[in-house]
Amino acid sequence: MKQTSVADDVLRAALGLFAAQGYANTSVQQVVDAAGVTKGAMYHYFQSKDDLLFAVYDRMLTLQTDHLEAIAARDEPADVLLREACVDVIETSIDFLLEGTVFFRSVHMLSQPRQQEVTRRRRAYHDTFAALLEKGQAEGYYRTDVPRGVIVAHFFADVHYLPTWFSSDGPETKEQVAAQLTDLFLAGIAARPEG
Structure with a gap:
């Protein structure tokens, strides 16, 4: 199985949420939940x-x-x-x-x-x-x-x-x-x- 990086997982989750419900209606918490990572892990790549x-x-x-x-x-x-x-x-x-x-x-x-x-x-x-x-x-x-x-x-x-x-x-x-x-x-x- 192909390994993906945390950054890729977060970005993929963000893209899906932004597309489904809009950028303004998406929270950072929703992104990290969808990506299956912690906020700390996300903030390591995206501020x-x-x-x-x-x-x-x-x-x-x-x-x-x-x-x-x-x-x-x-x-x-x-x-x-x-x-x-x-x-x-x-x-x-x-x-x-x-x-x-x-x-x-x-x-x-x-x-x-x-x-x-x-x-x-x-x-x-x-x-x-x-x-x-x-x-x-x-x-x-x-x-x-x-x-x-x-x-x-x-x-x-x-x-x-x-x-x-x-x-x-x-x-x-x-x-x-x-x-x-x-x-x-x-x-x-x-x-x-x-x-």
């Missing part, structure tokens, strides 16, 4: 409920950032890299659908320093994504008549909308959805012949 909510998102964002940085570092045409970046963020957002749903529903309840940290890290991610787009524009793959910020916001709006409709029990796999949304996005920003 507060605020830390738990941040950690729910941190795992997803760290993974997505690592993936994007690895993609961006490759010496390949921008259209290849941007397509892969789009597919990756959609697939990983589906893999972490519950975490994303819980986090975005409750992010406004994070402490100010934590909200600032999330904003900083999300901006850094979007800047790397926008740099791939800019590279593709310079290489002639993508249209330049729409500001990059608008294009990036358009793509991530689709990503953030996933929890409202995607279901793993649905007719399409995450790979199919990622390919379809990516194709639609890239077709919309493809460079247009002059005239």
Whole structure:
């Protein structure tokens, strides 16, 4: 049987409770009871409920950032890299659908320093994504008549909308959805012949 750490047990319990009854309605005591640990054990890893909510998102964002940085570092045409970046963020957002749903529903309840940290890290991610787009524009793959910020916001709006409709029990796999949304996005920003 696979051994899990106390931190993993606590985080899994917190995620389940935040999803079922909401962040505001969940107490630290409920989390430690569901995880089967003591408060002392929980506080060894997480100083507060605020830390738990941040950690729910941190795992997803760290993974997505690592993936994007690895993609961006490759010496390949921008259209290849941007397509892969789009597919990756959609697939990983589906893999972490519950975490994303819980986090975005409750992010406004994070402490100010934590909200600032999330904003900083999300901006850094979007800047790397926008740099791939800019590279593709310079290489002639993508249209330049729409500001990059608008294009990036358009793509991530689709990503953030996933929890409202995607279901793993649905007719399409995450790979199919990622390919379809990516194709639609890239077709919309493809460079247009002059005239």
